[in-house]
Amino acid sequence: MTAPAAAAPADAAGNWVERVAPAFARPYLRLARLDRPIGSWLLLIPCWWSVALAARTLRADGLSPDFPAALAYIVLFALGAVAMRGAGCTWNDILDRDIDGKVERTRSRPLPSGQVSLIAAFAFLAMQALVGLLVLLCLPRFAQVTALSSLGIVAVYPLMKRVIWIPQAVLGLCFSWGALMGFAALMQALPPAALLLYAGSILWVIGYDTIYAHQDRADDEVVGVKSSARLFAQATRPWLAGFYAGAALLIAAAVAAAGGGIFAYAGAALFAAHLAWQVARLDIDDPALCLKLFRSNRDAGLVLFAGFVLQALVG
Template sequence: MTDSPSAAGPVLPDAPRGNLVDSYAPAAWRPYLRLARIDRPIGWWLLLLPCWWSAAAAAGADGSGPPSILTLALFWIGAVAMRGAGSTYNDIIDRDLDRQVERTRNRPIPSGQVTARQAAWFLLAQCGVGLAVLLQFNRFAIATGFASLVFVLIYPFMKRITSWPQAVLGLAFAWGGLMGWAAHYGALGWPAVFLYAAAIAWTMGYDTVYAIQDLEDDVIAGIKSTARMFGAHAREAIGALYLFAIVFAAAAIRSAHLGVWAYIGLIAFATHLFWQVRVLRKADGAVALRLFRSNRDAGLLLFAGLALDAAVRTL
């Protein structure tokens, strides 16, 4: 790739304006950084946050203090690498569909900035980083991490055969709800299972919000989604999914015997989710994208409550 405007490629419509990739990265790097979604960090945030929830809940449950900074940092590196790897794999599989959708036709592969073979080599490099991170944990956590690959591998095909691809994405993206607990205890418990369920419902909700942007193009391309399936009732369905997320998160906090700060974090999380439902307008793609991105803040509110609760238990 040469350092030229054509190599740099167009700025993608769902990337935040003025992001670091489009503003500062060398032009030859930009297609690869876009494949990894470095220009759209919301993806790795949403993959990371269930890991942090679970790590904080596990630390709080045994009274060992706040979650380890090293553990949180490893999950962050792993989330960035594996979000990038998953997105690159998805773009390889979806390259023909992406050419038919306005929002995705300028992605690196369908626009010709990167070949599928080049993307496959880049995918392997990102998987190598993710593997190096995973090997820092105990054997049970390593095995748990590998198990998630089943859902990662099948997800790109789901939009072709079912109206519930968001459910499969939830099974993959929520896996961190198990990982934080597994890394701490070398086993799973009901709090981890409940957090996983909460994160699945949350993911299905926010990805339905995200899919609202593509409704018209998805109909033309034959892409299935919960946003299409729910139709005029999408707002109510998203609200129900968010309610399930709140209920399961409450069950996790209760089963882990956490304290008041965890519940305060849950209340803040719930308030944010219901604010999203209140302002969502089905046909407004710009509002849908803004609300989708705001889920980083929702997830951080719950994490802050869980981490603070774990910290005060040592006082």
Template structure:
């Protein structure tokens, strides 16, 4: 049996999912990024924001069953998106140090096998989606167009992170729609906040690949901002915070919601001051730290919704 680390990517070496899973499962777990949970966590957080903001507006606690469904759906659809991305990017991944050991470019999974696995994950996501109202189902399905465009964005634009933001933030709209069966300005502003937040943290993530991306000829906001990347991320985060303030204002947020917004803003500011473009380790750590930034906003909104109900 091959050693688990033979299949490890640079930032997941020794992950317990790889160590303890059957050898035949490992390439598929890596395709779905199960060994890198930060991806589905960041996809889930806008869903949590939307559910909690809807709770604030409706003066009711967030629905725990809906939150569980969002979690399952986030894992499945993040895996599907990553699998599709790897199918499309197989040649580019082979030229980038951080990605050349992914399952498809390394030859551990064929394109056909990856395509079958993609369909399975989409079906799981669809099964989750059918638990919601018709408006929410239609709204969620519309996001698939953006997801399909994302792998191609970096070939024609320096802002592929913006397309990722449009896709990753969609859960804010879906979660609100799951409660009200419609949209309003509050979730739209929250969606916009999540877009700018995503562009910001994915710019930090892209700092790891600036050299390889420049050689291969693909775009990223990390390359676009160049030496002004700290200013660029700071501006993106400032817009995200301002939009979050607008969303909470329209939803009628109280003191707990504002504490959540304040904590979110402080964490974003801390990230900006900590950016070190030359350090891949620092970039990865700051990227992952966004799970805590997102949770701070969610907790504030959720506690507000609970306190309004009491």
């Protein structure tokens, strides 16, 4: 019996996987969401924030950061983010394979469409987890323990949409964990700046994933899946403004706790301005715009990272 043809989701059509990847590999690359790298960026960016802000904290304390080590961690976190985001998406699709088949945007995913078997999906999950483990073994012991502490949250996140009305909050706990990792690796400690950065990132994730969830609001209602988009509905804009304002304030507080600095504050201000632009532009009934605003958070995060890097370099 011939396997079903590999079809790309509507919001991933025309990407590099469709253009250049071998046909046999495409379903697995889609399972890991390598056709949509925005998720890897959003998982990675808090890690990069953390490395740069940890370096700034050390300089503010009169210590000299190990910049070669910091650069190595930036590379390692990039590899780890791609591997673990892929593993997380694979695990999510394994648990959601029945729900995904009932939702227009997700029914062409590899598992519900039959392009990948359940056994093959588990094997692929194990391969990606192994890559993550190899990255983990390159980190200091304190960072290893910090990273492993997130696994329980990561494992239960895909189930939360069946249980609570804001599963985005649990996603925030998962996707923001990197805000702790740079401090854990470079300082082998979690000072107040790390905890404030983590809290700010959680609110940022809740905000941008609420925007993303509005693409599926109607389908989620039909299949009974909970989300902040359904909960907030037409009141999303003020809620989004609140989450983003909280994120901006907590990140500014993290900068202050790390020793401040004009470049770090400038990055935080530009980040806040970008979030305000998203709130102003939001139209929850325009799925294409929601996707565009969601994706724009990569640029917002990189602007903040640039401010942190400059501050770490100049002291």
